[in-house]
Each structure stands twice: as structure tokens, then as C-alpha cells.
Amino acid sequence: MAQDTNLLRHLLEQDGAGIVQRWIESQLASAGFRGDRISRAELAEQSRRFLSLVREASAAGTTDIQSPVWANTRQMLEELSTSRAHQGFSPSDTASFVFSLKDTLFDAIKQQGGRDPEAVTTGLTDVGGLLDRLGLYTTEAFQRSREQVIVRQQQELMELSTPVVTLWEGVLALPVIGTLDSARTQVVMESLLQKIVETGAAIAIIDITGVPTVDTLTAQHLLKTVAAARLMGADCIISGIRPQIAQTIVHLGVDLGTVITKATLADAFAIALRRLGLSVTKAQTQVKRRRATDEDEQPVEREDA
Amino acid sequence: MERIAILKMGEYLLVTIQVDMHDRLAMTLQDDLTSRIVSSRAKGVLIDISALEMVDSFIGRMLGDTAAMSRVLDAETVVVGMRPAVAITLVELGLSLSGVRTALNVERGMDLLKARIKERRHSDGPS
Amino acid sequence: MTVLLSDHRTIQSSEDVVSVRQSVRQRAVEIGFNLIDQTKIVTAASELARNTVQHGGGGHVTIERVEEGGRRGLRLTFEDHGRGIPDVELAMRDGFSTGGGLGLGLSGARRLSNEFYIHSTPGEGTRVTIVRWR
Numbered sequence A: 001m002a003q004d005t006n007l008l009r010h011l012l013e014q015d016g017a018g019i020v021q022r023w024i025e026s027q028l029a030s031a032g033f034r035g036d037r038i039s040r041a042e043l044a045e046q047s048r049r050f051l052s053l054v055r056e057a058s059a060a061g062t063t064d065i066q067s068p069v070w071a072n073t074r075q076m077l078e079e080l081s082t083s084r085a086h087q088g089f090s091p092s093d094t095a096s097f098v099f100s101l102k103d104t105l106f107d108a109i110k111q112q113g114g115r116d117p118e119a120v121t122t123g124l125t126d127v128g129g130l131l132d133r134l135g136l137y138t139t140e141a142f143q144r145s146r147e148q149v150i151v152r153q154q155q156e157l158m159e160l161s162t163p164v165v166t167l168w169e170g171v172l173a174l175p176v177i178g179t180l181d182s183a184r185t186q187v188v189m190e191s192l193l194q195k196i197v198e199t200g201a202a203i204a205i206i207d208i209t210g211v212p213t214v215d216t217l218t219a220q221h222l223l224k225t226v227a228a229a230r231l232m233g234a235d236c237i238i239s240g241i242r243p244q245i246a247q248t249i250v251h252l253g254v255d256l257g258t259v260i261t262k263a264t265l266a267d268a269f270a271i272a273l274r275r276l277g278l279s280v281t282k283a284q285t286q287v288k289r290r291r292a293t294d295e296d297e298q299p300v301e302r303e304d305a
Numbered sequence B: 001m002e003r004i005a006i007l008k009m010g011e012y013l014l015v016t017i018q019v020d021m022h023d024r025l026a027m028t029l030q031d032d033l034t035s036r037i038v039s040s041r042a043k044g045v046l047i048d049i050s051a052l053e054m055v056d057s058f059i060g061r062m063l064g065d066t067a068a069m070s071r072v073l074d075a076e077t078v079v080v081g082m083r084p085a086v087a088i089t090l091v092e093l094g095l096s097l098s099g100v101r102t103a104l105n106v107e108r109g110m111d112l113l114k115a116r117i118k119e120r121r122h123s124d125g126p127s
Numbered sequence C: 001m002t003v004l005l006s007d008h009r010t011i012q013s014s015e016d017v018v019s020v021r022q023s024v025r026q027r028a029v030e031i032g033f034n035l036i037d038q039t040k041i042v043t044a045a046s047e048l049a050r051n052t053v054q055h056g057g058g059g060h061v062t063i064e065r066v067e068e069g070g071r072r073g074l075r076l077t078f079e080d081h082g083r084g085i086p087d088v089e090l091a092m093r094d095g096f097s098t099g100g101g102l103g104l105g106l107s108g109a110r111r112l113s114n115e116f117y118i119h120s121t122p123g124e125g126t127r128v129t130i131v132r133w134r
Helices: A006-029 A040-058 A068-087 A091-113 A117-160 A182-199 A216-231 A243-252 A265-275 B023-040 B057-072 B084-093 B106-124 C014-031 C035-054 C105-111
Strands: A165-168 A171-177 A203-210 A235-239 A260-262 B006-009 B012-016 B044-048 B076-080 B101-103 C002-011 C059-068 C071-080 C115-121 C125-133
Touching: A006 A040, A006 A091, A006 A117, A040 A068, A040 A091, A068 A091, A068 A117, A068 C002, A091 A117, A117 A182, A165 A265, A171 A182, A171 A265, A182 A203, A182 A216, A182 B084, A203 A216, A203 A265, A216 A235, A216 A243, A216 B084, A235 A265, A260 A265, B006 B023, B012 B023, B012 B106, B023 B057, B023 C014, B044 B057, B044 B106, B057 B076, B057 B084, B057 C035, B076 B106, B084 C035, B084 C105, B101 B106, C002 C014, C002 C035, C002 C071, C014 C035, C014 C059, C014 C071, C035 C059, C035 C071, C035 C105, C035 C125, C105 C115, C105 C125
Parallel strands: A171 A203, A203 A235, A235 A260, B012 B044, B044 B076, B076 B101
Antiparallel strands: A165 A171, B006 B012, C002 C059, C059 C071, C071 C125, C115 C125
């Protein structure tokens, strides 16, 4: 037999205010009530809002909580899950919020049903089923928000582990540590291009000493990064190519095109400087000619802070 | 009929694309540029795309073709100001525009053009 | 999957391709995509909209805000009643083009999206759907 929300809607229209009041009271009176975590006023407000949304949604007749008519109710439960998690409640605490409504509604159904046991049973099944699904939805929502936190932390970790360093004016270095999968590559490209815009660097050295293996995919990711930097007017040099990696690249037939590769970051840096028309020379010792006055020969005292 | 303005600065042509181009407008620009290169004996073309929020395969191809055509007409083309999000998307799309010289901004682009033109003059030898 | 909002646009000319880009950009901003994700879906939309005009003889696109399992996304469905694609696998290959283009339209749109579906019947038309999740 198909479930519908007609009885529920009827009950809420008839005595919505009474039901909400009794529900709030039963929650406050229950052993699980956390007066330290949530105020009576807040509990009352949440209960009223939930029941009013349920009343609206039940007007459509369907008990399928995934349908668009239940969207507002789902959203409220999602927000409730998140805020209760912040307040220190466990996921089952939030689900209990929904389940606790069952007792109050069951009482109302039994009163309504009077001496019609079949009507009472149907009513209990319909309403019970609906509230079960809504209660479970809150635990799912809680789970998802935890997962989102984890994903966000992973993202931050990826960003932290791919710093872009300014080696010299106009020269950036990007030491890649760990595997270069497609998610990581996105982060790497974003950081590198952002830094190119900020510093106006024209040369970027991508050091892959910390990348354990280079397969065809990794090579593709590297080439993508190089291509993206090129589009922003910066040339890339890939350094940190170990002998094994060189072998893999040749065996896989990866075409590095015109990208310059160097075994060490130092070699790559030397090339970068040369490109910029710079060179490193030894500092010359300067011999000061002493003047004949005494002043110059007195030691200057340093003021220590 | 709408057209994108091409400015002449000595031996250089400067184009700043500021509208979301439909395909026909892009083609008109390409035609206009090649005509202008010839008519003004331009040695360098600078295309500023810093206002473009998106470059798809058609526009990308237009840029690539323009650069190639200009070279045939003895002029150098530099595309400047590509936004990071556009560069990343273009590469993901599968376009690397390897035949196109690029620079971060107009100033760098002009430096690059002057350098390239000087190089070509030297390698061409005395005429 | 639930559909929260739906927009419909005809695509007959290259100007329409531009307005599709702009509509998609607007929706993408509304959903809260970051800049790179916005650019990706707008670019994919541009490719597919162009295909609709050039190969499909014109058609339309449905832009939908969708929700599934708590995550929100944007779904675009491009439909035309043109000549269809006889060999979809071939058409999806990089560089393959029947119109003198670069051949990156379909394969590119796939690379730029989280989900990609294509259905084509020669002589009847083509339908391409892409989804990007937030």
C-alpha cells in the first residue's frame, strides 16, 4: 500500500500548535536533554521551524523525502546537523531530535484513530516511516559535512606541500614533493600561475627530486603545467631528473618537446641566471686607504640592543 | 558591422580584445589584422587578451593562425595578459598554443617584440 | 538527482553561443564555483554550443542547477536535430574534425567536465550532457 502524508497533514492542520508544544515539552523532559549545550528557547525555535516545514511539505502528499517538495526540510536538517555538530552534539543526538517527534505524533494518531485499528496502524506506519527517513537523513548530512572538512583539509595540505619560492627576482622554484596526480597538478598550476602574476617572473624551475616515480600520466601533468606557465609568458625548466626517471621517460617514449631538463636545481638556477643576463662572481676585497687622522683609527662601539 | 579596433604605434599594431567575441567577430579581427599588417608594413603585433574571461578552441585557433599568418607576412605576434584560469582551462582543453609567443603584460610584450624583431634583423643579414 | 532550477535557451547563431556562455557563467557564479571551475564549464559550454550551431543546424540547451547526495552542481544538455554523429568514438578523438576546426570540441568538453554523456542517432540528432559539481 502506498504511503502518503495525508494523515500527517491533517493532524498538523488540526492541532499543529498543540503538537509542537507537547513535542517541545517531551524533549525537555527527556533524559537525553542537554541543557548545557542548547537553551530551551533555541530548542523550541528549532522544533517549531521543523514542524512548520514538515507541515508545508506534507501538503504535496509524497513521503519520498528526496522529492523537491522536501528540499526546504532537508536543507533545515543539513543546517541543524552542522550547527549541532559545532555545539558539540553527536550525530545520533541530532537524529534523536527527529525521532523524538514520533512519540508525540503517535499519541495524536492513536487519539484520532479511536476505535479504528487499521487506520491507526496505517497512520503509524506512514508517519513512522517518514520520520525514520528524515532522521537518517540528518546522520547522512552530518557524515557529509565531516567528509567536506576532510576534503578541505586535504586541499590545504596539498597547497602547503607545494610552495612556490622566489629564488631570485624573476626566477621561481617549485619543489614538488610526493606524487603528482591530477588533483595535485591543479593545485600546482594554480599556485604557480598565481605567483607568476604576482611576481612577474619569467622563469620557473619545477624540481621533481621529491617525486618518487614518473609514469606517462605524471609526465603529462608536468607538461600541462609547463604549457600553462608558458601561456603566461614564463618558461619552465624541469630539474631533479634522476637517472631512473630519465630511463623511464625514454622507455615510455614521453616527448618533452622543447622543455629544458637538468639533473639538479643548481644547474637549472645557473641557466636561469644566464638567461637573465646575470652571473655570480666572487666579492673583491677592498683595501681602504687610511687617512692620517686619529679619528678613523678609533674603534666604533656597537650598541647592543 | 562591429569590429575590434586596431591601433598603429610606429611599426607595431596593438589590439585589445575587450568583448566576449562571437565567431564571426573573431574571424573579422583575423582578417583585419592580416590586412593591416600588409597595409601598414607592421613589424610587430601585440594582442592584449587580459580582459578575456574565456578562450575556447575557436578563439585559441584564431590566435594561433594570426600568429602564423603574421610570420608569413614578416611580422612577429605576441599575445599578452592571459589570465591564470584561462591558461589552465586552455591547457586542459588540449590547446597549448605552442606556436604563439606570449608575455605577461603589454610592457613585457613590447620588450619581447622589440627583441624578436632585432633578432630577425640580425639573422636576415644586411638587405 | 534533483533539479532545483531550469533554464532553456535556443542556439541558432554565433551570437547565441555568446549568450549561452554568459548564462552559464551567471549560473556558475550563483552556485559558487571557484573561478577555474567557472571558466572550465563556460568553455565547455562554448564548445558544445558551437557544435550545435555548426554541426547540428541549430538546437537548444537546458541549463539546470542540480543536487545529488548533498552536493550541488550545474548540468547542461545540448540538443539538436541535425545529421547526427555516425561514429561517436571517432568524433571524440582529439584532432578529429569534420568542420575544419581543431577537433577538440567534444573531447575537450569531456576533459573540462566531471560527467559527460553523449547520445547521437545519424539522421535524427545529437544530445550531449555535461555536469560539473561544486
